[in-house]
Amino acid sequence: MSAESVFPQLEALLPHVQKPIQYVGGELNSTVKPWESCDVRWCLMYPDAYEVGLPNQGVMILYEVLNEREGVLAERTYSVWPDLEALMREHKVPQFTVDAHRPVKAFDVFGLSFSTELGYTNMLTALDLAGIPLESKDRTIDDPIVLAGGHAAFNPEPIADFIDCAVIGDGEQAVLEITDIVRAWKAEGRPGGREELLLRLSKTGGVYVPGFYDVEYLEDGRIARVVPNRSGVPWRVSKHTVMDLDEWPYPKQPLVPLAETVHERMSVEIFRGCTRGCRFCQAGMITRPVRERSITGIGEMVESGLKATGFEEVGLLSLSSADHTEIGDIAKGLADRYTEDKIGLSLPSTRVDAFNVDLANELTRNGRRSGLTFAPEGGSERMRKVINKMVSEEDLIRTVSTAYGNGWRQVKLYFMCGLPTETDEDVLQIGDMAVKVIAEGRKVSGQNDIRCTVSIGGFVPKPHTPFQWAPQLSAEETDARLEKLRDKIRGDKKYGRSIGFRYHDGKPGIVEGLLSRGDRRVGAVIREVYESGGRFDGWREHFSYDLWMKSAERTLPEQGVDVAWYTTRERTYEEVLPWDHLDSGLDKDWLWEDWQDALDETEVEDCRWTPCFDCGVCPQMDTSIQIGPTGKKLLPLSVK
Amino acid sequence: MVQRIRLRYTKRGRLRFTSHRDFQRAFERALRRAEVPMAYSAGFTPHPKVSYANAAPTGTGSEAEFLEIQLAEVRDPQELRKLLDESLPDGLDITDAVEAHTSSFADRLQASLWEMRLDGVEVADAERAVAAFLAAETVEVQRRTKNGLRTFDARAAVARLEALDGPADRPGVGACAILRLVVRHLTPAVRPDDVLSGLRATADLAPPVPAAVTRLAQGLLDEESGTVTDPLAPDRDASPAATTTTAAGPSAGAAQVPEGPA
Numbered sequence: 001m002s003a004e005s006v007f008p009q010l011e012a013l014l015p016h017v018q019k020p021i022q023y024v025g026g027e028l029n030s031t032v033k034p035w036e037s038c039d040v041r042w043c044l045m046y047p048d049a050y051e052v053g054l055p056n057q058g059v060m061i062l063y064e065v066l067n068e069r070e071g072v073l074a075e076r077t078y079s080v081w082p083d084l085e086a087l088m089r090e091h092k093v094p095q096f097t098v099d100a101h102r103p104v105k106a107f108d109v110f111g112l113s114f115s116t117e118l119g120y121t122n123m124l125t126a127l128d129l130a131g132i133p134l135e136s137k138d139r140t141i142d143d144p145i146v147l148a149g150g151h152a153a154f155n156p157e158p159i160a161d162f163i164d165c166a167v168i169g170d171g172e173q174a175v176l177e178i179t180d181i182v183r184a185w186k187a188e189g190r191p192g193g194r195e196e197l198l199l200r201l202s203k204t205g206g207v208y209v210p211g212f213y214d215v216e217y218l219e220d221g222r223i224a225r226v227v228p229n230r231s232g233v234p235w236r237v238s239k240h241t242v243m244d245l246d247e248w249p250y251p252k253q254p255l256v257p258l259a260e261t262v263h264e265r266m267s268v269e270i271f272r273g274c275t276r277g278c279r280f281c282q283a284g285m286i287t288r289p290v291r292e293r294s295i296t297g298i299g300e301m302v303e304s305g306l307k308a309t310g311f312e313e314v315g316l317l318s319l320s321s322a323d324h325t326e327i328g329d330i331a332k333g334l335a336d337r338y339t340e341d342k343i344g345l346s347l348p349s350t351r352v353d354a355f356n357v358d359l360a361n362e363l364t365r366n367g368r369r370s371g372l373t374f375a376p377e378g379g380s381e382r383m384r385k386v387i388n389k390m391v392s393e394e395d396l397i398r399t400v401s402t403a404y405g406n407g408w409r410q411v412k413l414y415f416m417c418g419l420p421t422e423t424d425e426d427v428l429q430i431g432d433m434a435v436k437v438i439a440e441g442r443k444v445s446g447q448n449d450i451r452c453t454v455s456i457g458g459f460v461p462k463p464h465t466p467f468q469w470a471p472q473l474s475a476e477e478t479d480a481r482l483e484k485l486r487d488k489i490r491g492d493k494k495y496g497r498s499i500g501f502r503y504h505d506g507k508p509g510i511v512e513g514l515l516s517r518g519d520r521r522v523g524a525v526i527r528e529v530y531e532s533g534g535r536f537d538g539w540r541e542h543f544s545y546d547l548w549m550k551s552a553e554r555t556l557p558e559q560g561v562d563v564a565w566y567t568t569r570e571r572t573y574e575e576v577l578p579w580d581h582l583d584s585g586l587d588k589d590w591l592w593e594d595w596q597d598a599l600d601e602t603e604v605e606d607c608r609w610t611p612c613f614d615c616g617v618c619p620q621m622d623t624s625i626q627i628g629p630t631g632k633k634l635l636p637l638s639v640k
Numbered sequence: 641m642v643q644r645i646r647l648r649y650t651k652r653g654r655l656r657f658t659s660h661r662d663f664q665r666a667f668e669r670a671l672r673r674a675e676v677p678m679a680y681s682a683g684f685t686p687h688p689k690v691s692y693a694n695a696a697p698t699g700t701g702s703e704a705e706f707l708e709i710q711l712a713e714v715r716d717p718q719e720l721r722k723l724l725d726e727s728l729p730d731g732l733d734i735t736d737a738v739e740a741h742t743s744s745f746a747d748r749l750q751a752s753l754w755e756m757r758l759d760g761v762e763v764a765d766a767e768r769a770v771a772a773f774l775a776a777e778t779v780e781v782q783r784r785t786k787n788g789l790r791t792f793d794a795r796a797a798v799a800r801l802e803a804l805d806g807p808a809d810r811p812g813v814g815a816c817a818i819l820r821l822v823v824r825h826l827t828p829a830v831r832p833d834d835v836l837s838g839l840r841a842t843a844d845l846a847p848p849v850p851a852a853v854t855r856l857a858q859g860l861l862d863e864e865s866g867t868v869t870d871p872l873a874p875d876r877d878a879s880p881a882a883t884t885t886t887a888a889g890p891s892a893g894a895a896q897v898p899e900g901p902a
Contacts, residue, residue: 007654015699015850020657026729028669256669258655258662258729310669310727341672342686 022050025098028256043107047119055263075099095130104130114152117515118538155579158522160210169239265313274319282462325628333634375414379430418473453500458509466594478506519578524555587616644740655731656701670727701854741878751861766803766817769843779838797830800866
């Protein structure tokens with residue numbers, strides 16, 4: 001396949017589309033390597049619009065890791081908006097990379113990163129535009145290996161027909177191992193075709209090839225078992241874990257786009273993994289154990305990253321950033337270093353904790369104090385015990401009291417609706433909590449113009465979590481519950497007007513639930529939606545619940561199941577779950593016990609500070625918790 | 641603020657699809673990477689002091705965009721130009737820099753010289769259309785704006801318009817005509833594509849593919865010759881070190897029409 005640039009053909013289409021700059025590449029710190037100088041070529045895709053995909057840390061890291069290797073090149077592609085898609089189809093311009101505008105089909109590996117399941121239809125659009133057959137079984141030696149990664153890949157079964165393989169866990173080392181295998185196979189003259197290459201990947205135990213496993217079903221629709229259908233294919237596939245984050249200081253040269261994107265900042269991942277044990281949180285379960293980047297490593301990444309990008313903001317990323325053992329010194333050290341340069345610091349994902357207000361004060365010492373966000377997640381004390389979010393109402397009031405007392409004017413609180421065992425009363429208590437927050441705020445600030453915004457998302461049970469067996473609340477019940485809460489807040493004469501209320505309706509959550517806990521039979525729904533024009537399901541203006549439900553009605557009943565079977569049905573201990581053969585390290589019996597603890601409203605501690613509670617990850621994956629403190633400090637930068 | 645510097649920059653090649661907003665962000669980041677000692681506005685969220693003038697539309701190439709920055713420390717304009725140019729992606733190039741010694745810079749941007757490449761159009765057809773356009777008193781055109789469809793005259797703003805043969809070494813095959821035109825900056829603004837609409841209205845000129853449009857120069861309009869002169873020249877002339885800086889500058893003297901787009 002020719003790897004010649006399609007830019008001349010594309011260029012003629014660009015004057016007719018919205019925001020053409022997103023398709024031209026040329027970002028600062030992007031890399032274009034000569035095609036012929038490399039023998040393994042990756043095309044990386046974040047299957048969403050450029051403005052969402054470009055800042056994605058996962059893709060940025062792998063792009064740099066691969067391009068640093070001699071003889072290897074990586075280019076990027078993103079979903080094109082429907083206006084360009086139509087023109088590309090009309091003028092026969094294939095899916096292209098933004099780096100050198102090469103056709104995606106010309107690459108050896110087409111790697112897609114799925115942060116969410118809502119990118120599945122976009123994958124099909126990209127495959128089709130690329131001229132790559134939608135299903136793995138129809139591909140030939142001239143097609144790239146289609147590889148899925150990212151958190152959604154921990155249950156790749158709904159897209160099993162469309163991908164050739166999947167990798168679960170950290171990608172940094174995995175992409176290099178795959179590169180070596182592809183290189184050797186190509187150097188030998190591609191013996192045995194695609195089948196042989198996939199077999200070699202599969203035999204490592206770290207690459208899942210769905211085609212090498214048969215799924216057998218029981219008469220009632222449940223899975224009987226998942227069996228390898230080739231010799232040498234492992235029964236279970238393991239996740240990948242990078243153990244020393246300081247050895248992987250990526251991205252070193254973050255991409256700086258010309259187009260406006262959702263995050264415009266220098267992001268540094270300060271640790272990976274989380275052991276808080278929130279039972280709804282898939283990210284916290286599948287990224288164990290906790291591995292911290294050292295304070296000095298963080299300082300170096302911020303310094304070189306700011307030089308390389310010119311960003312005005314630094315984001316200290318992780319699943320719960322205030323939990324870094326040296327977060328106080330990190331925040332103070334960075335604030336001291338960059339005060340004069342007017343660099344803002346942000347700390348997303350913080351817990352409800354007065355200490356975090358001190359931190360936030362430190363981070364905003366030169367700027368305006370507008371809003372602070374906390375996530376109690378559950379409205380009632382009982383609910384928070386079920387989800388293991390160990391925050392008491394007293395903690396919350398003390399925290400917001402500190403915040404309002406320090407000049408913060410607005411507090412935003414995140415909650416979920418539809419959690420296991422939840423009743424109307426649990427959700428209505430969110431309103432009580434907001435009222436108490438406002439009352440406390442008025443008291444400590446002596447002012448009436450303070451605000452509290454309550455933001456509510458629908459809970460979707462996820463694979464590899466203690467809630468993987470839980471029934472999802474139907475869209476109708478979710479909406480009814482949220483309406484009651486809205487009426488209660490609006491009806492409050494004294495406080496109602498100080499409380500903002502934001503929520504999403506329950507429908508998108510049902511589709512997400514179908515895709516999250518679906519099995520291979522759900523693939524037919526995805527394909528049907530795609531073929532009926534479904535695109536960009538993460539976007540409110542493009543998402544169509546009706547299209548998904550109609551497509552499910554056309555494809556699932558003939559397979560003996562329906563949407564409710566995947567979403568609102570509770571699973572039993574005995575049931576074989578579609579993702580059981582993908583090993584996240586978590587012991588299924590431990591997850592079950594934790595699910596039972598949830599139903600008993602029993603909490604579990606964090607293993608960073610208490611003895612191990614045997615979730616199974618460390619022994620299974622041969623890993624261990626890596627945390628400080630190192631005792632080091634960030635010294636002032638001597639040379640400005 | 642201790643110094644003001646005026647810069648000329650380009651939007652070339654694929655980066656002509658950069659919108660003005662996109663350019664602003666890219667430029668302010670380049671200022672940070674180049675560690676330029678900017679003067680900042682006061683207030684809670686201080687912004688570096690940059691004034692942009694008369695940006696070309698998205699999708700249009702340009703050899704002659706201008707902006708002015710205010711510095712908190714004195715810098716050599718040429719060194720600053722080089723540093724900033726290296727900090728911007730290729731295609732967004734800083735091609736000239738002078739210290740400001742005069743006022744009302746924006747007023748000097750009276751007109752632009754544009755080039756439009758019309759692939760698939762015979763020069764003879766283009767020449768006929770140009771003649772018809774120039775012969776007309778007024779040429780009414782329409783353009784869709786935020787406030788709906790708007791009708792205005794595209795003729796009065798055009799100070800010069802000529803059709804030339806396409807470059808011999810151009811890519812692709814087939815006919816290609818080049819239009820060069822000088823357009824006064826009036827209100828409502830007349831853009832090159834409005835003139836193209838005018839050519840269609842007066843002489844049925846309909847290019848089969850979108851025109852590639854590039855602004856070649858922007859500045860004071862010499863009404864007699866119909867040429868556009870370098871708006872930075874008065875600052876260069878007023879500079880105490882005029883003799884030395886000018887000689888070393890990248891576009892010495894009153895710049896005439898530069899070479900075509902890169």
